[in-house]
Amino acid sequence: MPVTAAPLDDPVELSRGRVTIAGRDILRDVSLEVHPGEFLALMGPNGSGKSTLVRALTGLNPLSAGALRLFGTPYASFRDWHRVGFVPQRASAASGIPASVWEVVASGRLTRRRLLRRLSHADRAAIDDALETVGLAHRKQDGVTTLSGGQQQRTLIARALAGEPELFFLDEPTAGVDLPNQQALADALHRLKDRGATIVLVAHELGPLAPLVDRTVVMRDGEKVYDGVPLADHEVHGPVFFGESHSHHHHDEPVHHDHGPVPQVDAPLERSQEGS
């Protein structure tokens, strides 16, 4: 454990973060703390700013105002990037040159490798373990382009895993992925959660990931409109941000939310401030 951060520091601490792109505020004064070991689902419609938020937390979208701390360290002086794993929003893990699944996953180990050194036994073990965790060990010699979209997503997750980070950012890993692959993805994230990893997941719909979620944040128009107990998919996207009653049992529901009963209505707008 590096001496720069006390073990109890929140992995993510964003206060009044703003992101401005081409003169427009895409993210407006969003504050967010993610606690150690928490599985946070960041939801909202397309263009709501949920991906921008996660990109702001990784530094890919620099803040125009506000402050970000990672593991208690201000972003500008944060150097422990091996503690952070990132799964970008990608339709494919391919580039202009063929690459094997193993090679793509091994590139995630660079956070812990020194220049011009061969892979150590620990490096190889971590790469194998990452492949095992996402269930792709049997495909490691294959080219990434021969994999299905869902398998390529799992390759990207394994790449983030290979650096053995404590904090994961996943940007829409389930987009365009079939149900069996979503289940395999959920299994992999379950294993991560059991190991104590902190996970921030951007998702349009949770599907099989729903039971893993500890807390949901809903974004709309660049602002946080809900922060509290997990919501089911239909509550986030349906006409839900009105009404009174609240249920704590959504995450125990079966995974097929789409055709479920009329949603229990929550009052996220009223509750949005108390949860944060």
Place this chain on the structure above:
Amino acid sequence: MTMTAWDLFSLPFMQRALLAAVFTGLAAPAVGTYLVQRRLALMGDGIGHVAVTGVALGLVTHTSPTWTAVVVAILGSVVIELIRERGHAGGDVALALLFYGGLAGGVLLSGIGGKSATTLQEYLFGSITTISAGDVIVTMVLAAVVLVVGVGLAPQLFAVAQDQEFAQVAGLPVRVYNLLVAVLAAVSVTVAMRTVGLLLVSALMVIPVATSQQVTRTFRTTLAASMVLGFVASLGGLVISTFASYHATVAPGPTIVLLALACFILAWPTGAWLRRRRAAALPTGGATDV
């Protein structure tokens, strides 16, 4: 007749040409692999155009055109990378301005300096058999630098070219590596300048890579195979043009490039067949293979 052709290879100018061809053939595809990976296959061509101004500066000022080309090519590649990095829609046009400004400026400058078109042509289309001993040493040293960096930093350069955003969040100095690839590309352009010429440089950087990836499925084998193919094309092209020169004027530069292209034409159907076979053998997702 053939005996005398073999005797040719014992002549010093021919040995210099062979050395230059071998080093160029190995180094150019090593950098080309990273350019193709970033889908910047034509960057070498752009740097080649800019380097023409460098050559002209050397000719006009009576300094070594090789060194002025190295300096101008590196400057040009850094500017190209900075324009590319900003990712503006106008960046594309800015690159075109730079490329053709470089080419036109070079031709104009050398004319003003009283240099004939043939002098410049040695650099535009290569003139491997007139390479001086000093230039061979420079070529070998620069090619060795390109090879050591391109192969030694392969894990880092691969990661950055594969997924820049991931590499950035992983804490890699992405910008430094991007500029490094640009500088390596500039250096290999000047290395290949005397062999295949500035206008054909990109071919030697890209065609071996395009050929090897027809049959490979890992990055490592693609990198290695493209270097072998570049080596074979350079050496083979030089030898073929030497023998053929008894019957007609056969320039080594275009011969090298056409030999590399011939390899690609042979590899392409093989690659198509391999891909079809693999696709049939591998289940690609769905409920049966998750």
